[in-house]
Amino acid sequence: MMPFSVFTPPDSSRIKQIFTEITPRYDLLNALLSLNLDCSWRQWAVGVTLEGGEKSILDIGTGTGKFLKAFLAKGHFEKITAMDLCESMLEKARRALPDKNIAWLKADISSGIPVEDDSFDLVTAAFTLRSIKEDLPFFFSETARVLSRGGKAAFLELTRPRSLWFRALYFGYLRFYLPLVGALISGSGRAYSFLADSILHFDEPGEIRILLEKSGFEGVKSHSYTGGIVTLITARKA
Numbered sequence: 001m002m003p004f005s006v007f008t009p010p011d012s013s014r015i016k017q018i019f020t021e022i023t024p025r026y027d028l029l030n031a032l033l034s035l036n037l038d039c040s041w042r043q044w045a046v047g048v049t050l051e052g053g054e055k056s057i058l059d060i061g062t063g064t065g066k067f068l069k070a071f072l073a074k075g076h077f078e079k080i081t082a083m084d085l086c087e088s089m090l091e092k093a094r095r096a097l098p099d100k101n102i103a104w105l106k107a108d109i110s111s112g113i114p115v116e117d118d119s120f121d122l123v124t125a126a127f128t129l130r131s132i133k134e135d136l137p138f139f140f141s142e143t144a145r146v147l148s149r150g151g152k153a154a155f156l157e158l159t160r161p162r163s164l165w166f167r168a169l170y171f172g173y174l175r176f177y178l179p180l181v182g183a184l185i186s187g188s189g190r191a192y193s194f195l196a197d198s199i200l201h202f203d204e205p206g207e208i209r210i211l212l213e214k215s216g217f218e219g220v221k222s223h224s225y226t227g228g229i230v231t232l233i234t235a236r237k238a
């Protein structure tokens with residue numbers, strides 16, 4: 001799908017402002033905009049990612065904690081860390097996961113991941129890569145640094161459909177339906193225009209694979225769902 005305009009990704013402070021604005025309605029909007037498929041996407045991703053022996057997990061761009069929660073429902077982790085740059089999102093995630101022994105990290109990935117080398121078996125991020133598009137090579141090298149040898153990364157992201165007719169339909173959805181419903185429910189039209197633009201201009205899974213391989217990953221695999229509007233990419237630290 002060809003982008004119609006030049007897209008300048010917002011910097012971290014603008015991203016923080018956008019996610020702070022939409023925090024109260026974030027889960028509701030996700031459900032409405034994805035026709036309630038977002039929970040299934042996360043669950044499918046967990047099913048494909050988990051192998052059974054993982055003892056530690058770091059979830060980046062944890063938002064309201066939905067992806068982490070899906071992993072905690074299936075895995076048995078001794079060390080759990082959740083990171084986000086937005087305090088209001090972390091606060092909501094804390095309330096959604098009250099009984100879990102989770103370390104909450106308020107940090108901006110564009111300054112690095114403030115944890116030790118080789119300290120996690122699994123690093124996850126859902127719907128976060130598009131917000132850090134400009135910093136992806138640095139983010140992947142940081143992810144490799146904090147993973148233990150043989151550890152796994154799993155990234156779930158909104159992508160573009162493969163078939164031409166679905167692309168045309170999806171383009172209409174992104175340009176008109178999504179910003180309209182986003183603005184009406186969250187009160188932030190700008191936030192949902194950013195969401196649409198970031199999907200239209202995001203890297204193809206093949207480009208992500210190349211970046212991951214350059215950052216020290218191997219065995220990169222892609223799994224696409226719902227005609228390609230969502231893709232899970234997994235990779236192992238070499």
Ligand SMILES: C[S@@+](CC[C@H](N)C(=O)[O-])C[C@H]1O[C@@H](n2cnc3c(N)ncnc32)[C@H](O)[C@@H]1O
Nearest residue numbers: 019061062063067084085086108109126127131
């Ligand atoms: C679209 S939400 C995804 C939330 C959650 N992972 C989910 O499955 O719904 C993206 C999250 O990434 C966070 N984020 C964006 N840029 C970030 C950065 N530079 N550093 C840390 N977190 C960031 C945002 O604050 C937001 O909570």
